[in-house]
Amino acid sequence: MYAIIRAGGKQAKVREGDVLDVERIKGTGKVSYTPLLIVADDGSIVSDPATLKKASVTAEIIGEAKGLKIDIFKYKAKTGYRRRQGHRQKYTTIKVTAIKTPGVSKKKAEPAAAASDTGDQEA
Numbered sequence: 001m002y003a004i005i006r007a008g009g010k011q012a013k014v015r016e017g018d019v020l021d022v023e024r025i026k027g028t029g030k031v032s033y034t035p036l037l038i039v040a041d042d043g044s045i046v047s048d049p050a051t052l053k054k055a056s057v058t059a060e061i062i063g064e065a066k067g068l069k070i071d072i073f074k075y076k077a078k079t080g081y082r083r084r085q086g087h088r089q090k091y092t093t094i095k096v097t098a099i100k101t102p103g104v105s106k107k108k109a110e111p112a113a114a115a116s117d118t119g120d121q122e123a
Helices: 049-054 112-116
Strands: 002-007 010-015 019-023 030-033 037-039 056-076 081-100
Touching (some): 002 030, 010 019, 010 081
Antiparallel strands (some): 002 010, 030 056
């Protein structure tokens, strides 16, 4: 199952256990997001706003990081106009712990040993 969330003005596709960088969140502990879309393992899609209001994606904050440095340089020829500016975005690293949806069931894993071992193999 995966969900699409909005974090920091951007959208991200997340599954349980994913680690991703989002724009900076002040604080520590856990955060919760209201998903925009949920797709279950069996292919069913939940996009009803009434159902999505009850759903939630919870994540725990792992740490903070800085992005790459962006250099901004403005220049106009023959006028002596030069402006230099830099920017380095700050990000928060989060780990998705749970996707909770009322009415959508998780697909249970079937035992792989029973399906792969037939016992009738010749050498």
